[in-house]
Each structure stands twice: as structure tokens, then as C-alpha cells.
Amino acid sequence: MRRGILISIGAVSILTAVVFSNRSDASTREITYQVKESDHSFEVREYPARIVAEVEASGTREKALSEAFQTLAGYVFGKSRPQDPVALSKSVSDRNAKVKLSMTVPVTTQSVGNDGRTIRMRFFMPPEYSMDKLPIPDDKRVKVFELPAQKIAVLKFSGSARKDNFDRHLVTLRKILDSRGLSPSGEPYEAYYNPPFTPIFLKRNEICIPF
DSSP, X not given: OHHHHHHHHHHHHHHHHHHHHTOSOTXXXXXXXXXXXXXXXXXXXXXXXXXXXXXXXXXXXXXHHHHHHHHHHHHHTTSEEOOOHHHHTSOHHHHTOOOOOOOOBOEXXXXXXXXXXXXXXXXXXXXXXXXXXSXXXXXXXXXXXXXXXXXXXXXXXXXXXXXXXXXXXXXXXXXXXXXXXXXXXXOOEEEEOOOTTSOGGGXXXXXXXXX
């Protein structure tokens, strides 16, 4: 069991390390939102529409995290092809050129289904890209689409990215929503922001619930 937990944490650490290594300006690459309410670690945020690349993977938590990450990383860092009609009309070698994207944070994960063995992972696309400008994934498991504007309740916390840490804070977030009479409109998800070399007490993690 302990080995499985360490592998899961390692997968998330690798994920965040790659995300940060490809950010040209860490101060500007977080997806934008407006804080409508703030109380210590709790926030109510309004997010505009934004584009995500999403994949689902199944198995043990560590296997699903690793597979989902590798699949999305492949899309973001080169396993894609240009959508631009001008590029597509060029020579075969130009058409087959790989397209690489920069990344924004957070990276999010979410349990899907009742058995808890499927993970849905999302990478947020750079804001300068519209749907018609993003490259087309070579891997059909990768879905690229626009999320509508959302209002999301968020509880921020530092420390380990272990699932039990997220689960504990999820209980707290649900109690906060109940106390304010707010009803969830979607399932909770986890958000990761920091590379693995960040001191654990400075790490930023979030548990989020749309409402």
C-alpha cells in the first residue's frame, strides 16, 4: 500500500514538474478568474469559458494518473498536428510537423464512476488559443473542448498531494457549502500547482466543487 501511495505522489510530482518547465512566465500562466468571496482558505471564484485537453484512464490510482499524464503530455508537447488550413496545404513534411504548446496551471484530476478506478485529467490550454487554432490530437483518447463559464467553491491547502489529504479537505469544503446553503452542480476535483522541488509547506493544492 505504501509503495502505491508513493507512486501516486510521484506521478503527480512528475506532472507538475513538466508543466512548470514549459511555462515561459510563471506569473502569467495561471488561468484567470475573479474572486467573488474569500474567507481564509475558502474562496468562491468565477471562471470564464476556457479550453481544456482531457483524457480518462483506468486502473489503480498510480497507473491511471501515469497513463493520463503521459497521454496529455504527449498532446501538449508534440503529438499533435496543425489545424491551420494554410499549414495543411503545405508539403507533407510541413503537415507532419509536431505542434508544441505552453501550459497553464492548475492541472486537475477527478474520479469518474462508482468504482473509483477511472481518473479524468485536464490540462488547460494557453489563453491565446481558440478552438480553431489549437492543434488536433494524434491520440483519439484526447478530447479538446471549451468549458463554459463556471462558479467554483475552492478550499486551498498546503502539504502533501496524497489522496487522503484531498479527501480530508473535501469533507471540510462540503461542510462550508452546506453552512452557506450552496448546492454543488458538479463533482469535486483536485487541482495541483507546484513542481516537486517546492517545499511541502509552500505547496499549493486545492479541492474544488462547481456550484
